[in-house]
Amino acid sequence: MKFDTAYCLSLDEKLSIYDVRELNFDETADFDSDTDSFLCPNDACRAAFKASNTLSTFNAKNVNYQRTPHFKNKTGTQHIDGCRYASTHKGTDGENEDDREDNFPSEFVLTRRTYPRKASTVNTEGQPPQDPTKTPPTRIGTSVSGSDATPDKTSVFAHPVECYVSNIDDKDKLKSMPLKIGEHTATYWTFFKKIEYLQDNKGLIYWGKIKEIKDYTNSFRIDFEKKVWLDKKPYSVNVYLSKKLIDNYRKRKAFLEQIKAAVASERALYCFFYGVTPELKQVPSKKNPEQTFGVFSANIENLDHLIVREVPGAEEL
Known part of the structure; x- marks a missing residue:
């Protein structure tokens, strides 16, 4: 199973795979997805397992990619019963899933998203940092809500472009999906x-x-x-x-x-x-x-x- 959103342990935040690509290529950011840990975006599922119960990424660091970037389960990734991110797909080297991007953001935000790192060992009140199994607080300018659903906003141009390109043969779908940029709202078919x-x-x-x-x-x-x-x-x-x-x-x-x-x-x-x-x-x-x-x-x-x-x-x- 492939999905668009995961919880990033180092940032204490839920990121889309396109956010991860942004950070990997950003020369001003201290970030490397290969050394970071990504966990299930479902808060209840994440709370049930140790932080070693991680996901892997696909096309997170390829500058030029031909197949839709995504997170996926590893062979040993576990999920609770009922978690919508559980699947029989066990993270093989070959990808045989539909390459379409189905996670259409409804808004392309023109202000670039920031990714503040979580506090280190102790915060200003002397308390330990937030438990990674808990839902992170809402931050101004972020594109992800506290739920495990795919974010409906993005500031990464590659995300709406991939939605359009990977579904370019499905005119009806592109005509049915709304997109807002600034004060202008239309469909993907109209915006492109x-x-x-x-x-x-x-x-x-x-x-x-x-x-x-x-x-x-x-x-x-x-x-x-x-x-x-x-x-x-x-x-x-x-x-x-x-x-x-x-x-x-x-x-x-x-x-x-x-x-x-x-x-x-x-x-x-x-x-x-x-x-x-x-x-x-x-x-x-x-x-x-x-x-x-x-x-x-x-x-x-x-x-x-x-x-x-x-x-x-x-x-x-």
């Missing part, structure tokens, strides 16, 4: 807009097949394959990633590993981004700088809200 239709509405998650990624050593430009038609004329679309943006990114190493792999890849790759809408700009011609040509372009403002990845089945849409 193909790049060639970017003029239809602003403030959406735009995505499209990558034609080429220009590597300028310290910066990058992503060119999309599809063009935008305006006044019966086709215009190219691109987004630019500046050196300053990359250098100041807390997940810089992971991002550079991903983008450089994408530059060298011969696979069909797609780019998803949120927060900016490419606008028509006049760009000087390289052959004749006095002449200009039109292109829809935007400077990415937040690398947390950009993903380059494969999208199986996208060519069939």
